Amino acid sequence: MVDISYRLAEPIALQISLQVEGFTVLLGLSGSGKSTLLRAIAGLTAAEGEPYAGLPPHRRRVGYLPQGYALFPHLRAWENVAYPMPRQGARQRAMELLERVGLRELAQRYPAELSGGQKQRVALARAMARGPEILLLDEPTSALDVPTRDEILAELLREVRDFGVPVLAVSHDPQLCLYADRVAVLADGVIAQEGTAQALMEKPRNAQVGRFFGYVEVGRGRIAALGQSADTAEVVVDARRLDARLAVPSLGEGSLVRLGCRPTEVRLAGEGAIPPGYQRLELTVRNAHREGSFWRLDGTAPINLPLRIPQALWRAGPRRHLAVDIASSELLLWSL
Numbered sequence: 188m189v190d191i192s193y194r195l196a197e198p199i200a201l202q203i204s205l206q207v208e209g210f211t212v213l214l215g216l217s218g219s220g221k222s223t224l225l226r227a228i229a230g231l232t233a234a235e236g237e238p239y240a241g242l243p244p245h246r247r248r249v250g251y252l253p254q255g256y257a258l259f260p261h262l263r264a265w266e267n268v269a270y271p272m273p274r275q276g277a278r279q280r281a282m283e284l285l286e287r288v289g290l291r292e293l294a295q296r297y298p299a300e301l302s303g304g305q306k307q308r309v310a311l312a313r314a315m316a317r318g319p320e321i322l323l324l325d326e327p328t329s330a331l332d333v334p335t336r337d338e339i340l341a342e343l344l345r346e347v348r349d350f351g352v353p354v355l356a357v358s359h360d361p362q363l364c365l366y367a368d369r370v371a372v373l374a375d376g377v378i379a380q381e382g383t384a385q386a387l388m389e390k391p392r393n394a395q396v397g398r399f400f401g402y403v404e405v406g407r408g409r410i411a412a413l414g415q416s417a418d419t420a421e422v423v424v425d426a427r428r429l430d431a432r433l434a435v436p437s438l439g440e441g442s443l444v445r446l447g448c449r450p451t452e453v454r455l456a457g458e459g460a461i462p463p464g465y466q467r468l469e470l471t472v473r474n475a476h477r478e479g480s481f482w483r484l485d486g487t488a489p490i491n492l493p494l495r496i497p498q499a500l501w502r503a504g505p506r507r508h509l510a511v512d513i514a515s516s517e518l519l520l521w522s523l
């Protein structure tokens with residue numbers, strides 16, 4: 188495990204404390220400073236921080252895979268891997284590293300003669316060349332084609348785990364969390380939340396964390412009463428009482444809150460009884476338009492749920508009212 192603590196002001200203000208353990212994924216929106224943080228840890232952007240503060244890049248025990256991999260186009264695969272090594276024995280050591288990533292046979296090729304996944308493995312071998320104690324991956328899936336992405340990523344992670352070095356991967360892609368031992372979310376220059384993917388998915392602390400796991404903010408209200416079990420509450424929205432779940436422990440009776448939920452978890456109400464644990468809401472539809480074979484509904488009340496409904500389930504076309512069932516555990520309450 189490596190404890191990372193970095194502060195910088197330019198080009199973006201960041202104050203980051205983060206534990207990197209196994210495969211750790213740092214999620215953040217585009218422009219939130221993910222690449223800047225990795226460059227700071229690698230010593231390529233001025234910053235204060237531990238570990239490595241004050242050391243030049245080549246003295247830091249960091250393996251860095253930038254976006255696009257930054258291989259030298261005029262050097263063969265093995266020469267790219269050997270580049271950061273001391274001359275003596277470099278070729279043999281480079282060949283060993285290429286062997287570990289399954290590319291020994293392609294050692295003589297130039298980057299232009301390699302696939303995206305193969306380039307990534309050459310870059311991985313090069314990043315491992317100086318025996319790093321942490322590996323930094325910038326958007327490891329962004330340069331890969333969708334059909335082969337998961338396969339290449341799984342292979343990359345197998346190799347990374349094989350090297351036994353903790354990895355910090357930054358991405359805007361929550362899919363990466365499927366493979367992660369730890370996940371953190373970067374927002375407004377700080378770590379908004381960190382923990383296991385499951386913990387963040389079940390209780391995202393705010394809307395910025397929630398959006399990576401499919402939650403959208405659907406309205407605002409006031410807590411009328413705390414529920415009987417630890418994290419439940421009754422909330423009033425637009426004079427309607429709803430059962431919901433607290434995503435932050437500090438909320439109490441009278442607290443003003445934001446409501447969040449995953450539109451994919453909302454069910455169209457059928458003819459029958461409300462399923463246990465669910466509540467039925469009669470939504471007022473303000474806007475409906477077609478999206479392929481779906482109806483897209485926006486601006487509904489009392490909560491503003493964006494919904495995509497298969498045309499077959501709403502054949503008569505848009506109406507003004509729509510009954511939906513939402514699990515109480517699905518309706519999250521965040522601080523306002």
Ligand SMILES: Nc1ncnc2c1ncn2[C@@H]1O[C@H](COP(=O)(O)OP(=O)(O)OP(=O)(O)O)[C@@H](O)[C@H]1O
Nearest residue numbers: 198199215216217218219220221222223224358359
């Ligand atoms: N060299 C630079 N000069 C000026 N501004 C920069 C520089 N590098 C980054 N920035 C700015 O700093 C902010 C963070 O950029 P950064 O590349 O770290 O974001 P990111 O989270 O990695 O985004 P993305 O997912 O789009 O790559 C952005 O607003 C960017 O415009």
